[in-house]
Amino acid sequence: MDEDDVRSRANPRGTRPRSKQRPAHDDAELGTVFAVDRGRYGVLVDDVEVTAMRARELGRTSMVVGDRVWVVGDLSGRPDSLARIVRAEERRTVLRRTADDNDPHERVIVANADQLVIVSALAEPGPSFGLIDRCLIAALTERIEPILCLTKSDLAPPDPVIERYKELDVPAVVTRKGGPLDEVRALLRGKESVLVGHSGVGKSTLINALVPTAYRATGVVSAIGKGRHTSSSAVALRLPEGGWVIDTPGIRSFGLAHVTPDDLLWAFPDLEDGAVQCLPGCEHLSAEAGCHLDAWVAEGHSTPARLAAFRQLLVSR
Incomplete structure (x- = not known):
């Protein structure tokens, strides 16, 4: 037998040699992640809403709403088009939490937010001071400006809650059903603000009033005082007067195992x-x-x- 009689085994990985060099992607465009859904990212590029996925070279690096990313590929925004996220900018701020106080793994909720708006109802359900305190800690330790938004003031007075946090110099705004939102709009204008709160406190109702095209689902409060979850994913929405609001799912706990x-x-x-x-x-x-x-x-x-x-x-x- 000679070498011509020996059958060569095909290389299942192909014949192209592996290289550690990665494409420079000099043609990449900068955009902002405004939605995340099961491995697909909504990225706003020059006012065009593009659907993208992570490039292989990013490995397990995941993006969150608010991330500034560079994308290549089909940036037309047409249905069934798909672009690739090839790199991400360093985050200015991160809002993070753990699942509970014994969980060592941090979960980033939102990136690059300027403000954390803590939405709390004054009644039905009443204020959860534990959640408010924890959200304040998360904001203050991450250099994010906290704002306290007290809803349903037609059902209970806001003074006791405002007095509780007076020494922290946290701005507080008070709303009621059908009432004006001028003060809220003034605080949000030109900023990237993330809204956090228990389900049922009126967060989605507030979002719908601020952004009429949002159509965020709203729900009632159950008989045990726990809100029904009405938003299932974080999403960034553009304010008509400028700036962005990021609506997050209603949360039941806010672990701070990472905070000392x-x-x-x-x-x-x-x-x-x-x-x-x-x-x-x-x-x-x-x-x-x-x-x-x-x-x-x-x-x-x-x-x-x-x-x-x-x-x-x-x-x-």
């Missing part, structure tokens, strides 16, 4: 220098436990109300 006391201290610069004098590993909960912050406040560097607000958020983690 030192992370939260960043949002309290009047207390941060005092905490440096605490012993390593201090939880900053009380003077009896060795925390120096009480003495720092007594020296006039901050106020007892600010320290109480900080510790309130610490306990809510």
